[in-house]
Amino acid sequence: MSSAETEQTTAVHGGKLIARRLKAHGVTKIFTLSGGHIFPIYDGCRAEGIDIVDTRHEQAATFAAEGWAKVTREVGVAAVTAGPGVTNAMSALGSAQMNQSPIAVLAGRAPALRWGSGSLQEIDHIPFVRPLTKSAQTADSPAEIPGLVDDAIATALAPHSGPTFVDFPMDHVFSEAPDPGTPVAPRDPEGGPEADGGQLDRAIALLRDAERPVVMAGTNLYWGHGEVALLELCEELGVPVFLNGMARGCVPADHRLAFSRARSEGLKGADVAIVIGVPMDFRLAFGGAFGEQTELIVVDRAEAIREHPRQVAAELVGSIAGTLRALTAGAKGAQDTSAWVARLRASETEKRAAEAAELTDGRSPLHPMRLYKELAEVVDRDAIIIGDGGDFVSYAGKVIDSYEPGCWMDPGPFGCLGSGPGYALAAKLARPDKQVVLMLGDGAFGFGGMEYDTLARHGVNVVGVMGNNGIWALEKHPMEFLYGYSVAAELTPRTRYDLVVEALGGHGELVEDPDAVKGALHRAFEAGKPALVNVLTDPSVAYPRRSNLA
Template sequence: MSDMRAGQAVIELLKIEQVRHVFGIVGSTFLDVLDVLYDDKSVEYINVRHEQGAAFMADGLARVSGLPAACLVTAGPGATNLITGIAAAYVGHSPVVAIAGGPPLGHYNKDAFQELDLVAMLAPVTKLSIRIDSPQRIPELFRLALRTAMTGRKGPVFIDIPRDVLNDQTVTAELGEPSSYRPLYASQPSPEAIADAVSVLRTSRRPLMLVGGGVTWAGANDLVRQLSADFGWPTITAYGRNDAVPNDDPLYVGPLGRAGSPEAAAACRRADVLLVVGSRLGNFTTFYDDRYIQPATRIVQIDIDSRDLGRTYPVAVAIQADAGGTLAALRAALGRAGMARTSDEWRHEIGDLRTKRHARLVAERNLASSPLKPQRVYAELRGALSPETIVALDAGAAPAYGYDRLHFSRPRTFLTPLDLGTLGFALPAALGAKLARPEAPVLAIHGDGGFLMNVQELETAVRHGINAVTLVMNNNAWGSEKAYQKHFYNERYVGADLGNPRFDRLAELFGARGYYVEHPDQIGDVVRSALGAGAPAVIEIPIDPNEFPAPATSARRRGKEA
C-alpha cells in the first residue's frame, strides 16, 4: 500500500495494464491526471482535434495490440463526442477505457455546467458504465473496470470521475499486477461439449469452418490453420474478420457476408456441418436468413459469451468457452477418435472455388476505364502492400469493395467498423494502430465523404509524428446511399452528391505529404513511396462516379419482387 495523488493513481493503474498512450482533448476537470504526465514520460497524452477521433484511435490501438487503450476527456460535450467511437469499440469487442472528468459531486442533479447523465448515456455501448463517488474508491473501481474490459468477451468501459473526487486528493492504492484482480486464463470447454461436437463433425461429408474475430482475440489463429490442415476442412471468415485466417492458405475460400466473396457464399451453402468459431453470426455475416446458411446445415458454435450461442440459428452443439482452448481440445479429441480427412471430392470443390475467385480478382487488373474503377485500385493495392501492412477500412461504397479484394497474411492487420458501419473510422483507427505497432506500415482507406468526417486528425498525426498513410477514393458522392437511389428509386438522387477540395493539397496544408493518382500504373509506386516516406500522407485517387457495389438489401428486395 502507498499513498499518492489521485491523478497519479489513475496513471499507475493504467500503466499496470501496459497503457502507454491516452487519447483526448485537454480539459480542466482532469488536470490532476495530466499534471502527472509532465514528469512521467512513460505515458503520452495524444491531444486530438475531436473526441470521436480519440475513441477511434483507442479502438484501433486496442484491436492491434490486444491490450486496453484509454481515452481521457472532459465532461458534457467532451464525453458525448466519444459515444460513436465507443460504440465502434463495443461492436469490435475492444477493451477501451473511457474516462471523463465531471462536475463536482455536489453539483449533480442541479443542471450544472456540462452536467449530463453520462453514466446512463454510455451504458448501452459499454460493458460497464460507472461513476466514482469517493477518492478512496478510485483503485477499486478502476480495477473493476479493467477486469470487465478484459474478461470474457472484451469490450469498452466508461468511468465518470467528478472533479472534486479527483483533484487535490490523496488515495491509498495497492498497485498489484493484473493477475491479482482479474483472471488471465480463459474458460475451457467441458469434455461433454467436446464429445458432442466430435460426434457431429464425424458425420459430416462437407464440413466448413466459419472463423470470426473471437479467434483473433483468443490468439487462436494458428490453431484454426492446424485443425484445417489436419482434417482437410476448408475455411471462410466472418464479415470484417478477413485476417483471422491466412488468405494464402490452400483451404481458405474467402470472406462471407456483405460485399464478401461469392465463392465463400457458395461454399457456405454447400456445407452440411458448419463449425463456427468466435463469430456471433451477425447481421452482415449472415443477414439472419438462409441465403448462406441453409436450414439443413448443422452448426457447432463456439463463443466465449453465451448470449449469441444459438441466438440466430439453431445449433447442434453450443460451446461457451475460449476459442483457443476449445480448438486445442477439439483437435486432440478428433485425433483420438480417428477422424479422417474430408473427402477428395469436397476439397476439389473448394479448390475450384478458390481458383474461380483468384481468376475473378486477377481479371480486374484489366479494367482500364478513366476515372478508375475501385476494383482496379484494389487489384493494384494487392501487389503493393507487404504482409505486415495494417489496413483500416472505412464504411462507404468505395471501401466496401475492399472486403473481397484485400489480402491478409497475419492476424490483427484488418480494422473495420463492422456492423456499426460508421464513417470517419479509418483514419483515426489507423493512427491508433500505428502507435500500437510503429514498425508496421499502416494504410487507411476512405471514400471522400467519410474522410472529411475526421480529416482534422491529420494535424494530430503530423504533430505527434504518427506516420500512417490514408488513401482516399473520390467519387464526389455518398456512394452507398446513391447506390440505393440508383437501383431502387430510378436514379432520383437527393442529397447524394458532394463537392470536395483536392485532398492531396489539403494534406499538404496540414503539413502531411500529398499524392494525386489518375493512372493505375502509378498506384503501386505511389503507395510504396508514401508508406516509406516517414511522414503522414494522403493519396487521392479519383474513381468512377457511377460504380457502386450492390446495396446490402438487394437480395431481400429481389425476393419481395419475385
C-alpha cells in the same frame, strides 16, 4: 517502513491514482482531447511516463483507443472531458460495443460538491452511456478511484470483452487519497477452461462423420487468441476456412485451406459448420448463409449475446483455443475431405479469374478494383490495412488479403464512418515498424480528415489511399435503384483533399490515371510524413451488394 510502502501510503491527487493504476495494468498510452476537468489525469500520466496522445475530436480519441485494442489485444484507454467530451465519444463507444473491443473511457465530471447548481458542462453521463458499455460508474470519493479503474479494465477485458466507462467529479479527481498500490494478477490471454464435455462430445461426433465441414470464424476468434489452435484444427482435419472481421489473417490468405470467394458455396454446401466467434447477424444473412441441412457447431468465449436465429447442434462456450484443441484431438481420423476442398478451390479459382477484367480495367477515373490491385502489389505482407468508407471499402474487403492476425481493421457491424484516422494513429504507434495504410472514401474523410493534423503533429507516418468518386455511393446507387432518383447523395467532384492534407503538414498527391497509382504510392511511403494519395474513381461503379441490412 520501506520507501515503496511510504510511496503507496502517501496521499496523492486523483489523477495520479488513475495513472498509477493504468501503469499497473500495463497501459503505456492514453488518447485524449484536452479539457480542464481531466488535467489531473494528464499530470498523473506525465509523472508515470504514460504517453498522452491528443487528437482533434473526442470521437477520434476514442476510436484510437479502440484501434489500440484491436492491434494489441490489450485494453485501449481514452480520456475525455465532461459533457460534450463524453457525447462526442458516443459513436466510438457504440462501435467498441458491437466489435467487443476492450476499451476504458475515463471522463471528467462536474464537481459533486456543486452538483445540481449548473456548473460548466454539468450533465449525468451514466444514463446515456450505460446502454453502450459493460459498466458505467462514477467515483463518489477520491479513495474509490483506484478500485474503479481496476474494475473498468478487468471488465473491459473479460469475455465478452467491450467498452467500460468511469467519470470522475472534478473535486474528487483534484483531491487526494492514499495509493493502495494493489498488484495486478497476470491474465491468461486464452481465457479460461474449454467448453462443456457433453456438448463437446456431440460436436466431435459431428466432425468425425462430416464429409463437407467448414469453419466460419469472426472477431471473437481474434480476441480469444484462437488463431494457432484454429490452424491446427483445419490442417489436422482438412477443414476449409472462411474469415470475417478481426479474424481476417488468423489463417493466412494464401494457405491451402483459406477461402474467400467460394464462401456462398462453402457455407451452403457444408454438412457441418463450426461457427467460431461470429454472430449470425446480417453478415451471415441471419443464419441463412448456411444450408438448411447444415449442422452448426457454435464456439465462443462466452454465452451468446442474442438468441441464435436458427437451431444449433452444439454450443461450446469457454476458451476458444482450448475448445478447438479439444475438437482437434477428439476428431482425429475424421472423413477424408480432399474432394470437398478441391471443389471449393476450383470455385475460388474460377471466381478470382472472373475478377481479372476489373483488376486490369484501364478506365480513368479508376475502377476501385484496379486501385486495389495496384495497392496489393506495393504493400508488405504484414501491412496493417484499415478501411473507412462505404462502397470503396467494400471492394477492399473483397480484394485485399490478410496474412497475419491484427492486420485488418474496419468499422465492423456498427458501420461508423470516421473510425479510420483514430485506428491508423493507434496502429502505427503500436506497430511503428509496419506499414499502416488507411483506405478511405471521400465521404469518410469529412468525419475525421482533420486528424491528419494529429498524425503530422505526432510524427505518425500513415499512408492514406482515397477513393474519390464525388458521391455517397453506398446510398446513391441503391436509392436510384429503388426510386429512380437520389437525394442528399452528391459531393463535390474532384475535391483536392490531398491539398488539405498538405496544408495540415502531410504529403498529398492527386491521381487520375491507373498507370500513375503505383508511383504515387511509393512516393507516399517514402515521404516520411502522413500522406494521402487522392485517387479519382468512377462514380458509375457500384459495389454488387447482396447482404440484407435488416
